[in-house]
Structure formats: structure tokens, C-alpha cells
Amino acid sequence: MEHHIPLITTIAAAFGIALILGFIAERLKVPALVGYLLAGILIGPATPGFVADVGLASQLSEIGVMLLMFGVGLHFSIKDLLAVKRIAVPGAIAQMGLATVLGIALSNWWGWSFGSGLVFGLSLSCASTVVLIKALEVRGIIESMNGRIAVGWLVVEDLVTVLVLVMLAPLAGLLGGTTPDGGAGNPLWMTIGYTLLEVSAFIALIMLVGRRAVPWLLWQVARTGSRELFTLAVVATAIGVAYGAAALFSVSFALGAFFAGMVMRESEFSHRAATESLPLQDAFSVLFFVSVGMLFEPAILIEQPMRVLGVVAIIIVGKSLAALAIVLLFRYPLSTALTISASLAQIGEFSFILAGLGLSLGLLPKEGISLVLAGALISIALNPFVFAAIAPFKNWLLKRSRYARKLEQRQDPYAELPMSTERKYLEGQIVLVGYGKVGRRIAAALDAHAIPYVVAEQNRELVESLRREGKAAVTGNAAEPAVLIQAHIADAAMLVVALSDPIDIRQMAHTARTLNPDIEIVLRTHNEAESELLRDEEVGTVFFSEEALARTMSGHILERFAAEQSTHHA
Numbered sequence: 137m138e139h140h141i142p143l144i145t146t147i148a149a150a151f152g153i154a155l156i157l158g159f160i161a162e163r164l165k166v167p168a169l170v171g172y173l174l175a176g177i178l179i180g181p182a183t184p185g186f187v188a189d190v191g192l193a194s195q196l197s198e199i200g201v202m203l204l205m206f207g208v209g210l211h212f213s214i215k216d217l218l219a220v221k222r223i224a225v226p227g228a229i230a231q232m233g234l235a236t237v238l239g240i241a242l243s244n245w246w247g248w249s250f251g252s253g254l255v256f257g258l259s260l261s262c263a264s265t266v267v268l269i270k271a272l273e274v275r276g277i278i279e280s281m282n283g284r285i286a287v288g289w290l291v292v293e294d295l296v297t298v299l300v301l302v303m304l305a306p307l308a309g310l311l312g313g314t315t316p317d318g319g320a321g322n323p324l325w326m327t328i329g330y331t332l333l334e335v336s337a338f339i340a341l342i343m344l345v346g347r348r349a350v351p352w353l354l355w356q357v358a359r360t361g362s363r364e365l366f367t368l369a370v371v372a373t374a375i376g377v378a379y380g381a382a383a384l385f386s387v388s389f390a391l392g393a394f395f396a397g398m399v400m401r402e403s404e405f406s407h408r409a410a411t412e413s414l415p416l417q418d419a420f421s422v423l424f425f426v427s428v429g430m431l432f433e434p435a436i437l438i439e440q441p442m443r444v445l446g447v448v449a450i451i452i453v454g455k456s457l458a459a460l461a462i463v464l465l466f467r468y469p470l471s472t473a474l475t476i477s478a479s480l481a482q483i484g485e486f487s488f489i490l491a492g493l494g495l496s497l498g499l500l501p502k503e504g505i506s507l508v509l510a511g512a513l514i515s516i517a518l519n520p521f522v523f524a525a526i527a528p529f530k531n532w533l534l535k536r537s538r539y540a541r542k543l544e545q546r547q548d549p550y551a552e553l554p555m556s557t558e559r560k561y562l563e564g565q566i567v568l569v570g571y572g573k574v575g576r577r578i579a580a581a582l583d584a585h586a587i588p589y590v591v592a593e594q595n596r597e598l599v600e601s602l603r604r605e606g607k608a609a610v611t612g613n614a615a616e617p618a619v620l621i622q623a624h625i626a627d628a629a630m631l632v633v634a635l636s637d638p639i640d641i642r643q644m645a646h647t648a649r650t651l652n653p654d655i656e657i658v659l660r661t662h663n664e665a666e667s668e669l670l671r672d673e674e675v676g677t678v679f680f681s682e683e684a685l686a687r688t689m690s691g692h693i694l695e696r697f698a699a700e701q702s703t704h705h706a
Contacts, residue, residue, distance in 0.1 A: 142189040147196070149179050149188050150426040151419075158422075167267055169484065170517050172422050176429015193427040199375065200424025202393040203417040204485060206264060206374035208294060209397020210409065222597055224288035227462045229540065231480065232296060234458045235261035238450045243504075245445075246258055246443065251311030252501060255494035258300055259508045260450050262293045264484020269308065271479065271523055281594035281613075282472050286479040289459075289693075297486045298391055301493060306331045308497040327544065338385040339395065342377065346399040354400070354409065367412040374413070421485075428488045431495075432504040440503070446513035452481045452518065470540060474530055478522045482515040483508070552622040553590070553608055560588040561608040563627040568634060569614040569644060571598055574660060575634035579607075589632075590623045615643040626651045631676075632658045645675045 157171035157178075179188040182253045239257025240250065267517070268290055277283045308314060350373060356368040374396050383391025400409050437444060456477040463473035491508045494500030533540040553561070566582065566589040568575060575591070582589050591609040593599050602609040610617035614633075625631065633641055641659055648655050657676025661667045667680035 138387075142192055145190040146192050147423070147555060149186060150175065150193070150196075150423055151198075153178055153180045153243065154422050154426055165520055167270060167519070168358070169264070169267060169425060170513060172425035173429040173432070176426040178429075179345070180430035180432065182432065188430065190427075190430055193423070193430055196420065197424040197427035198221075198389060200420035200422075200427070200567075201376055201489060202378045202389050203371075203413070203420045204424060205389075205391075205393040206378075206397040206400075206413070207417045209394040209399075209411075210293050210401055213600075220285045220288035220595070221464065223285055223466050223468065223537070224292050227459065227466070227476075228289045228292035229296065230462055231455060231458045232258075232261040232293060234319065235450060235455050238454045242446050242450065248501070248504075251308075251499045252494075252504060253277055254311060255304070255490065256504050256508070258297070259487040259494070259500075260483060260511065261455070262297045262331045262484075262486040262490070263290055263480045263482055264512075264516065265290055265485070266293065267482050267484050267519060271519060275523065277475070281596075282475040284595070285463075285468075285472065286476055288478065289480070294486065294653060297490065298394060301490065302331065302335055302391060304490075304493055305497065307501060311499055314498040328592065334385045335391070337529050338381050338392070342381075342399055346377070346396075350396075350399050358408075363412070366408070367416075367704065370400070370409045370413045370499060371416055421574050424485070424488075428492070428509060431492075431505050432509045433502070436506045439523045440507075442509045443507060444514075447507050448514050451511050451515045451582055452522065453541065456481045456522075471530060472523075474526045478519070478526055481522050482519045483512045484516065487512060553610060557608055558588075561590055562624045564588075564629045565590055565608075565627075566630045566632055567592060567620065567623045567625050567648075568632050569593075569629045570634035571595075571602070578632060578634055590628075592619055592623050613640070615640040615647075617647045619674050620647050621651070625655070628652060630656045630658065634660060641670070642675065 154175040155174045158168035158535045159171070161168050161171035161174075170234070176193075177183060181190060204617055225309075236254065236257035238576055239260045240253035243253035243256050244250075267673060268286060272283045272286065335660045353373070354366070354369060357365050373391055376391035377396035377399075378389045382389050459480050460473045460477045461474050464470070487508055491500055491505045493504050495502070517578050566587060568578060568582075568589045569592045571579065571591050572592045575593075579591065580587065589608070591599070591602055591607065592614040593602075593609060595611055597610040599609045610619060610622045612622070614623075614635075620631075623650050628648075631644065633644055635641070641661070645657050645659070648657060658679070659670060659676050660679045660681065661670065662681050664680055667678045667683070670676075670678045
């Protein structure tokens, strides 16, 4: 039996070494992604020992790109983006523009062409979604306002990068690269116009037909009850749409898979689709990062250390300072600006996809992708330490700088109620903390009974929209006493906390009791043990979500049963 099978040996080596190095990376409190990239370097042609098949690895990485972009599309939320659009859209575009300019300037100093510098700069401008989400989840701030802004910012970066991926191929000839087949000999405007027409046709088809066809297909497969068939349907849809987009519309695999994920999100089975496809996404994403690592030339760290240092400086210092300035310009506090800056101080998967495309189009030299990869490795490895440095750096800054203290405590126009606020919102009112799904329903019930209330919400844009509707609302974290004071908690009849964070709940309750000892407090929680602790502490009236649901369902059942019995006896 022949055991020299390139496909199997490549996969075995990639997975095996990636597992070991990924495990070591996690133990060192560094993202596992660093381990996967190092695994690629070890089995790549630039290092001695076993060398995997580069051609096969690159094909496997294409599947990784498809599933990776499918996952991004599956979790893409227009609603989340719109919630922070005022800061995320201009902020992300401005920050990407500045990082790209810095990349062009640095590459121009090295003697590269403008086209090479453009691709290089764009590769340094987009942060890694994988790294960011993990960093926010570890710190428990992904659902906070700062976390939402960071995620929204990255969503905009992803969308801009997808657009760049689409436009790079037709513009390659103009930028000094090789024009793909079909674009040669045509005027530039015709090439760009034709590309945009193809992309528009694909998007129209997938949004009009796909939004109906994909949910219908998933429903039919789900009816069979077969888990294997459902998983197969999800993966086949992701890869099939990606391939069809490339074959019929000349659209990249990445864009096709992204829109396949977006369409699948419309289905009621989107959560199940995400769960079922996640193992495959993870596995092939590993292969993608390993294949990227195989393109890396470790010698560049010794031969060109200053260039590597320049790249790292743009990623960690240049991008961070740009984001810091932009967020502060939008009148957000210093803590928010520092969190966003730390979130963007790294590059990842989109950078590799861009750099790989630039290399294939003859726009980026081989050295360029090695520099991008070196920057990614170092920035991702340092990102946890950058996040850890936020708190001590902020404290140090606040102690020594009056201007920093001013920035941290700057007056937000929506942080206090306007002078024209009616008396009914200032005395005997309800203070409603949180305006999410639960908060909105409570507010609707209060509106129906003409009960006055003041909303305390971290999302400034949401507060702005509430004010336009004529509702009383203040922005800020209600765990900070100043926010509840601005909501006139001292004269309120009740505090209703529609959030589920137990730490913040205690702080809010403590502030409310201190300022208004007789106030009634109503809380919610998702945790049974936490609900019992809160009740034991007599913090207030506690609603445990599952308990409240069971009580409502039981009431409905008993009511229906009693009605049937009375009808039967009559």
C-alpha cells in the first residue's frame, strides 16, 4: 500500500503541529492563532525538515477562506452595526485610510511601487475579527457599549475590505500588476463597470432568490430529522454559493461565502446552522492560517528587522493612535477610546487574504507577505498585553494629566436630562435601566398605562433616538452613580433594571438605596443561583427568566384547563 499521500500527510502535519503549538500558545495566554501560523512556518519550504505540499495547502486554505467568510456572514448583523453607525462607519473608514497612507509612505521609502504600497497599507489597516471577539469575550465586555462599538467598527472594516477584494482584480493592471483574463485590452471604466455589474447581479440574485431558496432548503432538510444531512446542507450551501459566485459572476470565493452566510442568517435555523458548521469552520480555518504561515520567510526577521519594526509600529502605534483620536473627536470618554484602540492594535485573516490576492496579481512582492505575516504574529501575540495595559495606563494618565481627566469626565450632551424636561419625569417616576428586548417591552407597557419613566442606556445613539421621540433618557453606565443621579433616582418611585449583569445590578441597587432608601427595586437575572443570592440579600424583587416563563406558561395552562372544566360541567 502506498503511504506517500501528499493530501493526507499535509493535513496530518498541519493539524498535528497546529494542535501542539496552539495548545502552547493558549497556555502562554497568547491567541491560538499564533500557534497555527507558527505551525505553517515549521512545515513550510523556508524551514528545514518536513515540507508539506504548498499547492495542496493553498487549495485547502481556499476552503478555509470560504468557511471563514461564511461564518463572518452568518454572524453579521446590520442591526448591531446601525446601533453604533455614527461612530463605527466614519471611524473605521478614517482609521483604515490613515493606516493605508502610513503603509504607502513606508513602502515608498523602501522603494516599492504605489500599487505595492496600496495593497500593503490596506493589509495593515484591517484588524482580525477572530482575535477581537475572543479578546472581548475573555474580558466579558462584548455586550458592553465599548464592545459593541469595537465590533461595529470591525464590521465596517470587513465590509470595506470585501469591497477592496472585489475591486482589486480589475484595477491590478492600472496599479502595475497583472490583469486577470478577460480584463486585458478593455478600457479601465469598462472593466470596473463590468465588475460592478457582475457583483450587483450576484448580490441581487442571492438576496432575491437566495433569501427564499436557502431557508426553504434548510426547512426541507430539517424535516428529515437527520443531523448529518443538515450539516451537509449548510456546508454545501456555503461552498456551492462561493464556487457559483466565482464561476458565473467572477466574484471572489470570499464574497460569495460571505453573502451565503448573510442569507442563511435570515433563516430561523441560522443558530443551528452556525452550531453545526462551526467545527468545520474551525478545522479549515486552522488550515488557512497554517497555509499562510507556509508563505512566511523567517529570515526576514534577521535580514530586515527595521522593516518588521516599522510594520509593527504602524499596526500597534499608528492604528491605535488614529482610533484613539477619532473616538475622542466624537466626544466619547477616554476609557472607550482606549478600549477601541487596543481592539484594533492587531491584524489577521483579512490581511492575509488581501496580501495573498496582491501576491497572485503581481502587486505585492514576496517580501511584502512575509512582512504582513510578521506584523500579524507579533501584534496578535502582544494584543492580550495591550488590553491588560489599558487600566494601569489610564490610571497613570489620569494622575498626571488634567487634560486626560477632562477627557474622561467630559460632559456628554445626552448624559443629563434637558432643562425643559417635564416635572412628571423628575419625581415619582420609574428609572428604567437598559433598553434592549426586555426594556423595550417594559417601556411599551408603561406607555400604554401613561406611567412616566426615564431610560438609562449606554448606547448614545439609542438615547438620541428616544429623545427625538419625546422620551426622557440619559446615556451612560447606570453602575456609575452620576448616571442614576441624572435620572433623578433620589425622587423616583421605582428602579427597574432590565439588564442581566449581576455585578452592575448590585452597584445600581446600592446607589439607589443610598440616595433613596424607600425606593422599590425590580431586577432580572438569567442565573438561578444568582437569583437566590439576590433574594437572600433582599436587594429587591428578582425575576429569574426561566422561573418567570414557567409561571406564565403554568398560568395559561391552568386558565385553559379551568375554562374547559367549567364548560364540561355546565
